[in-house]
Amino acid sequence: MLTRIAKKEFTEMLRDGRVRWSAAAVLGLLVLSLVIGLVHYADISAQHEAARASERQRWLDQGNKNPHSAAHYGVYAFKPKNVLSVLDAGLDPYVGVTVWLEAHYQNDFLYRPAQDATAVQRFGEMTAAAVLQLLLPLLIILLSFGAFAAEREQGTLRQLLSLGVDRRLLALGKAIGVTSGLAVIIVPAALLGAAAVMLYAGSAEGWEGFVRYALLVVVYVLYFGVIVGVALAVSAAVRVSRVALVVLLSFWIANSLMAPRLASDLSKMLYPLPSSIEFKTAMKKDLNDQRELRALIEAKKQELLRHYGVDFLQALPVNFTGFTLQAGEEHGYKVFDRHYGRLFDLFEKQMTAYQMCGFLAPLLPVQSLSMGLAGTDWHHHRHFVRAAEEYRRVIQKIMNDDLFKRGQITGPRGGEAGTLYMAGPELWTKVPDFLYEGPSVGWVLTRYSLSLVVLGFWCLAAGILAAVTVSRMRVV
Amino acid sequence: MNHIVKHEWKLLTSDSTVGLLLIIFALCTVFAIWNGALWVKFQNNATANVLSEETARIDSMKALIVALDRGEVTVLSYFDPRDPTAAGKRVANRYALMPPAPLAVVSVGQSDLYPFYLKISTDTREAILTAQEIENPLRLLTGKFDPAFILIFLFPLLILALTYNIPASDKESGTLGLLLSNPVSLKRLVTIRFLMRFAVLTIGVALITLLGILFSGTAPLDGESIAKLALLLFFIVVYSALWFSIVLFIVSFGRSSATNATVLAVVWLALVIVLPTLFNLAAKTLYPVPSRVELIDAMRQASKEASERGSVLLARYFEDHPDLAKGDSIDTRNVAAMRAVVNEEVERMIAPVLDRYRNQLEQQQSVIRALRVLSPAIVAQDVLNDIAGSGMDRYKHFLRQVEAFHNEWKEFFMPRIMQKVQFREYEKLPEFLYEEEPLSVAIGRVIGGVIKLALPAILLLVAAFQLYRRYTVV
Numbered sequence: 001m002l003t004r005i006a007k008k009e010f011t012e013m014l015r016d017g018r019v020r021w022s023a024a025a026v027l028g029l030l031v032l033s034l035v036i037g038l039v040h041y042a043d044i045s046a047q048h049e050a051a052r053a054s055e056r057q058r059w060l061d062q063g064n065k066n067p068h069s070a071a072h073y074g075v076y077a078f079k080p081k082n083v084l085s086v087l088d089a090g091l092d093p094y095v096g097v098t099v100w101l102e103a104h105y106q107n108d109f110l111y112r113p114a115q116d117a118t119a120v121q122r123f124g125e126m127t128a129a130a131v132l133q134l135l136l137p138l139l140i141i142l143l144s145f146g147a148f149a150a151e152r153e154q155g156t157l158r159q160l161l162s163l164g165v166d167r168r169l170l171a172l173g174k175a176i177g178v179t180s181g182l183a184v185i186i187v188p189a190a191l192l193g194a195a196a197v198m199l200y201a202g203s204a205e206g207w208e209g210f211v212r213y214a215l216l217v218v219v220y221v222l223y224f225g226v227i228v229g230v231a232l233a234v235s236a237a238v239r240v241s242r243v244a245l246v247v248l249l250s251f252w253i254a255n256s257l258m259a260p261r262l263a264s265d266l267s268k269m270l271y272p273l274p275s276s277i278e279f280k281t282a283m284k285k286d287l288n289d290q291r292e293l294r295a296l297i298e299a300k301k302q303e304l305l306r307h308y309g310v311d312f313l314q315a316l317p318v319n320f321t322g323f324t325l326q327a328g329e330e331h332g333y334k335v336f337d338r339h340y341g342r343l344f345d346l347f348e349k350q351m352t353a354y355q356m357c358g359f360l361a362p363l364l365p366v367q368s369l370s371m372g373l374a375g376t377d378w379h380h381h382r383h384f385v386r387a388a389e390e391y392r393r394v395i396q397k398i399m400n401d402d403l404f405k406r407g408q409i410t411g412p413r414g415g416e417a418g419t420l421y422m423a424g425p426e427l428w429t430k431v432p433d434f435l436y437e438g439p440s441v442g443w444v445l446t447r448y449s450l451s452l453v454v455l456g457f458w459c460l461a462a463g464i465l466a467a468v469t470v471s472r473m474r475v476v
Numbered sequence: 477m478n479h480i481v482k483h484e485w486k487l488l489t490s491d492s493t494v495g496l497l498l499i500i501f502a503l504c505t506v507f508a509i510w511n512g513a514l515w516v517k518f519q520n521n522a523t524a525n526v527l528s529e530e531t532a533r534i535d536s537m538k539a540l541i542v543a544l545d546r547g548e549v550t551v552l553s554y555f556d557p558r559d560p561t562a563a564g565k566r567v568a569n570r571y572a573l574m575p576p577a578p579l580a581v582v583s584v585g586q587s588d589l590y591p592f593y594l595k596i597s598t599d600t601r602e603a604i605l606t607a608q609e610i611e612n613p614l615r616l617l618t619g620k621f622d623p624a625f626i627l628i629f630l631f632p633l634l635i636l637a638l639t640y641n642i643p644a645s646d647k648e649s650g651t652l653g654l655l656l657s658n659p660v661s662l663k664r665l666v667t668i669r670f671l672m673r674f675a676v677l678t679i680g681v682a683l684i685t686l687l688g689i690l691f692s693g694t695a696p697l698d699g700e701s702i703a704k705l706a707l708l709l710f711f712i713v714v715y716s717a718l719w720f721s722i723v724l725f726i727v728s729f730g731r732s733s734a735t736n737a738t739v740l741a742v743v744w745l746a747l748v749i750v751l752p753t754l755f756n757l758a759a760k761t762l763y764p765v766p767s768r769v770e771l772i773d774a775m776r777q778a779s780k781e782a783s784e785r786g787s788v789l790l791a792r793y794f795e796d797h798p799d800l801a802k803g804d805s806i807d808t809r810n811v812a813a814m815r816a817v818v819n820e821e822v823e824r825m826i827a828p829v830l831d832r833y834r835n836q837l838e839q840q841q842s843v844i845r846a847l848r849v850l851s852p853a854i855v856a857q858d859v860l861n862d863i864a865g866s867g868m869d870r871y872k873h874f875l876r877q878v879e880a881f882h883n884e885w886k887e888f889f890m891p892r893i894m895q896k897v898q899f900r901e902y903e904k905l906p907e908f909l910y911e912e913e914p915l916s917v918a919i920g921r922v923i924g925g926v927i928k929l930a931l932p933a934i935l936l937l938v939a940a941f942q943l944y945r946r947y948t949v950v
Binding site: 033040043047123138146253264275 | 593619620629641749759760780857867
């Protein structure tokens with residue numbers, strides 16, 4: 001019986017020219033976005049790799065200079081692009097791609113790609129995620145708003161139920177019918193996507209990428225399940241199919257158009273951000289508060305003078321500048337960690353509030369999970385920001401330690417201690433290459449436990465809603 | 477005639493869903509205006525903070541000079557306010573800032589993506605322009621719930637919701653035949669019904685929006701505001717007319733109301749969501765802007781090469797500016813001077829690379845400009861951003877002034893750095909004064925956009941009336 005109901009729905013759908021056309025359009029958009037996305041991805045990755053390699057070479061070839069000059073020269077770190085960003089560009093257009101790692105400062109990430117695009121970018125990006133999050137739910141609604149309502153209008157519902165067909169079985173059959181209609185679009189697209197991921201993913205992210213991809217597919221399938229459930233419930237609860245359509249379209253508008261913006265503005269009202277000028281001024285104030293630092297330096301100075309039994313710094317066998325510079329860096333680390341930590345935590349509080357709004361709109365957890373799995377969300381960005389900053393600290397430590405150990409080299413001008421010491425390539429090679437490794441799938445999932453709960457809630461809610469409305473639905 | 481109007485009015489007022497939709501829409505608009513006003517206040521607040529930081533810093537530098545002269549304190553040369561290099565680069569900086577325009581509350585637009593204040597220094601232009609305002613990237617992605625969002629996305633949906641079943645629902649309930657048995661033509665009946673709804677919706681939406689803006693307290697009541705409010709009204713009327721004509725066109729095919737609803741939903745989706753994203757994809761594919769990592773690469777390479785030629789560059793500078801040279805010998809130990817000329821050289825070397833980014837973006841813009849007539853949403857976005865002063869054109873107008881000011885700043889400090897003279901002229905520091913874009917230019921752009929909305933509306937109306945001749949009543 002079940003297969004018969006499903007088959008009937010499926011055949012009806014295939015016969016409908018409008019369904020065929022819209023399915024073709026959706027599939028076309030999916031393939032188009034995937035192909036163009038991959039080409040674009042290959043371009044950008046090549047550019048990043050080239051820039052990374054030549055930046056490393058410039059660091060190694062910087063010739064002889066004082067380690068502290070080298071620290072000021074610094075290195076640029078470039079954020080690598082994840083293959084899955086082709087499916088969901090997520091926040092990538094809105095976060096910087098590069099950061100300058102120099103002495104004394106944790107710099108901001110520069111160049112948000114959206115700044116190099118037209119204002120139309122703000123309508124969104126044509127990626128698989130956009131098609132799956134916006135267009136497919138609409139297609140589901142158009143396919144299933146009449147599932148019960150239309151049968152009721154035509155009087156076939158009474159006929160059908162008089163045959164003794166179980167209502168829930170009927171609903172399940174209809175759901176399977178709609179789903180298999182969707183499968184015509186999703187299965188080829190998903191296979192194509194999988195092939196692309198396999199083809200493009202580097203060896204490092206091979207399996208990892210595949211697991212992420214598989215989870216993405218699961219998340220979207222659950223989302224479609226939620227939409228099918230809601231659509232069937234409305235179709236069963238509402239007497240006329242026209243009203244069912246209007247109700248479902250309103251749901252779509254609220255869910256995919258209004259909810260993201262409302263949730264985002266709400267989260268800002270709950271957790272307002274400082275302006276950049278306030279943030280910078282407060283950070284500068286803390287950086288300039290060096291009482292503790294000066295005391296630390298003074299104590300170390302006395303200790304060294306005592307230890308070596310000399311009277312003044314220039315007589316030390318070590319270069320004290322190396323110590324003061326490193327102490328200054330470490331003072332900075334505390335300030336940067338506190339200020340950036342607070343700011344980034346505010347972002348994350350906003351995002352938690354955003355995900356909480358997901359209890360009212362199923363798109364929100366799906367959107368968050370999708371970005372997370374694609375590696376284009378905030379958590380991945382912050383992970384890279386942290387890695388780059390750690391690398392900057394490694395450079396500072398190596399440079400300052402070398403300065404400290406090399407002892408006094410004062411020139412004829414006297415001058416500031418240690419400025420005349422020149423290090424060479426052997427020191428530059430001591431700094432390891434910056435090879436970034438992204439976080440694992442498990443790490444991602446622990447960050448999205450709330451979204452997973454919300455999505456689970458929706459699956460349950462949609463299932464129960466459909467079951468209840470179907471068992472109570474009016475036959476005429 | 478009177479009968480129809482009266483009857484139509486009764487229909488509208490007695491339908492509870494109409495009332496409900498209008499109330500939801502009004503609430504959304506009020507919230508959006510409030511939300512837009514919050515953003516304007518944030519900008520004004522940040523602007524005030526910027527100005528007070530600048531004043532406090534420059535005052536403290538003047539005080540520091542006095543203390544330094546008296547020998548009461550010491551300071552590292554990098555931060556010595558008397559050192560022209562330190563002054564121009566680190567301690568005497570002034571800001572260039574663009575205040576929000578009078579109707580900024582209408583659209584956040586691009587104003588959350590591009591910085592509205594920039595700290596000017598003797599650094600390269602690139603280093604100055606890369607500053608940015610803090611914003612959660614998720615909020616940049618989702619966009620803001622501002623009046624522009626309401627007008628571009630939701631207003632058309634309100635129109636569709638209240639008109640998609642004219643006259644199909646009459647046909648379906650069998651009353652259309654009855655109605656037309658009276659001495660009234662179908663064309664007239666439909667026209668009056670549409671006009672009624674057009675008038676009610678447009679006046680209602682315009683009233684809520686305009687009053688909301690006036691009460692938001694962010695729009696000063698001056699000539700510019702009034703002119704822009706008039707433009708906004710003009711836009712609302714034409715955009716509304718366009719969507720009404722789209723509905724009229726679709727329903728004139730005489731399909732069932734459920735089919736009309738489906739088709740209209742798909743048309744809306746295509747015009748407002750799919751086409752803009754597709755055009756964006758097309759523009760980016762035709763004229764890809766290379767990743768900025770290439771620019772960094774070029775800049776680093778240029779600065780490496782320029783640094784190697786530092787002393788040559790310095791010598792050349794003094795050849796070009798003999799008035800700044802002290803005697804015959806060039807002071808190659810003037811590290812600051814060396815760095816300044818190297819910076820200049822780097823700017824010259826990367827100019828072609830920067831032009832490439834600019835050109836590609838210009839090309840993308842022209843692709844969008846050519847295609848936008850197909851998507852009223854893109855035109856509406858441009859128009860509203862222009863009215864709010866949060867679009868790309870006003871920002872470019874600001875950037876041109878920033879560039880000029882940056883040059884003025886460098887020209888002010890360059891001779892002082894070169895001659896290594898002490899710098900005390902804190903009263904003479906160049907100041908940035910934002911000059912607003914001429915109103916006529918913005919008005920011209922808005923009217924150009926609105927015409928792009930009006931033309932398709934007229935075409936669709938003409939086509940719809942042709943189709944009505946063939947409309948079957950039962």
